[in-house]
Amino acid sequence: MPSFTVVGLEKFPLVKVGDDLARIIVEAAGANGVVVEDGDVIVVSQKIVSKAEGRLVRLRDVVPSERAREVAAVTGKDARFVELVLQETGRVVKAVPGFLVVEDRRGWVCLNAGIDKSNVSPESDAYLLLPVDPDGSARQIRREVMRLTGKRVSVVICDTYSRPFRRGQTEFAIGVAGVKVFRDYRGERDLFGYVLQVKNVAMVDELACAAELVMGQGNEAVPVAIVKGLKRVELCEESEASVNDLRLAMGEDFFEKSM
């Protein structure tokens, strides 16, 4: 029968700028008694990728622009924090008291351009920006893990987001390497011969959710999970998959003008 296992890597060291994440992941797997195998999907929290890549910023070092001061006045947020968000933003979608929704430079609509404070640093004014090129980060980790282990793995970088229409957050893929983003059923037949019209499952988002179930968001310190044994995952060349495949072009969003 179809099955898979998700294991979270415990006692993961705190990650610093310049750390070699692939090596740390392989060592942590070993310390947890987890053998890296062909077909494993290594799901890595955005937090440690951003830290290793030096994406930590301190508000004391930020000088807000005039535009940031204006948006800060509307939202009630610190102008230096707003400056960080705007630097990561393509388009401000909504600025109201308490909330700043933007389409970030990568094309994702989210709160605060994904800039976050939890599990970032002991310094109270430290914030963490998303990786500059999450697919690139995933590819780098993948290549180095493959070099160290000799196994063909794939990598998904994940982060936690609020969703429209529904309370609470779930995990989403923000970078991928070596794994197909979708399982596309369109054109295939169902159990009764009906040709499927719409079903195109965002597998990498579901992998991110499965990983979050062992990662947690508080002081669990489990920033990496490995999904093992899932045959439905389709491995591919790095050039064949990008998280950008999840982006909707103008006019493609079924829910446009639904809010």
Place this chain on the structure above:
Amino acid sequence: MPSFTVVGLEKFPLVKVGDDLARIIVEAAGANGVVVEDGDVIVVSQKIVSKAEGRLVRLRDVVPSERAREVAAVTGKDARFVELVLQETGRVVKAVPGFLVVEDRRGWVCLNAGIDKSNVSPESDAYLLLPVDPDGSARQIRREVMRLTGKRVSVVICDTYSRPFRRGQTEFAIGVAGVKVFRDYRGERDLFGYVLQVKNVAMVDELACAAELVMGQGNEAVPVAIVKGLKRVELCEESEASVNDLRLAMGEDFFEKSM
């Protein structure tokens, strides 16, 4: 280290009106060599719940109202299909050529009130409505599985939905029994002592996603998956959790007016 396993139940029989799903699930688990244990989360596809509850409708039996004919003219959909959607709808959110987005009677914003055609029936005009009371359905399955096995399990009923802002579909919980909907971190401290402000993870949606990874959407015939060994799942009394906890009241959606 934290870990869990998801097993899909293969060779599941085709479900008919009036079938005792709990008994079929327990038998299918046995046939797959899966032992039901305390703490298992049994994730059940909406499809088989709706079928067992007689929610299959044939368009030939539907007489469209005047309103359905109007919406059908706008959307280009069959007026009888639109009639089905409107009967399940609280509020039409958006009706444009090709798309009908509604807030359904249960308060969910989705395409076509969740009415679907894939893996429904060999009859070409057969459609499947969502269960009338998915929490109630989950509770009934849970109680009967617990009676049959003597184990304390929880149940999540899941369905596949398109999301705003992002291509493709993922799985969501539409009914729950005996498992907390969220892992709420608000007020807790992170690794560095920072008090978390927002993090409230929709665990049951992530459980649904994990289950979908073995279920599939085509001719896989795996409508039930069991999540085993996940300690982070918080079991609870049935009265302590409802899928309605995921509903946002007016003014609570961060993304309101973002589209």
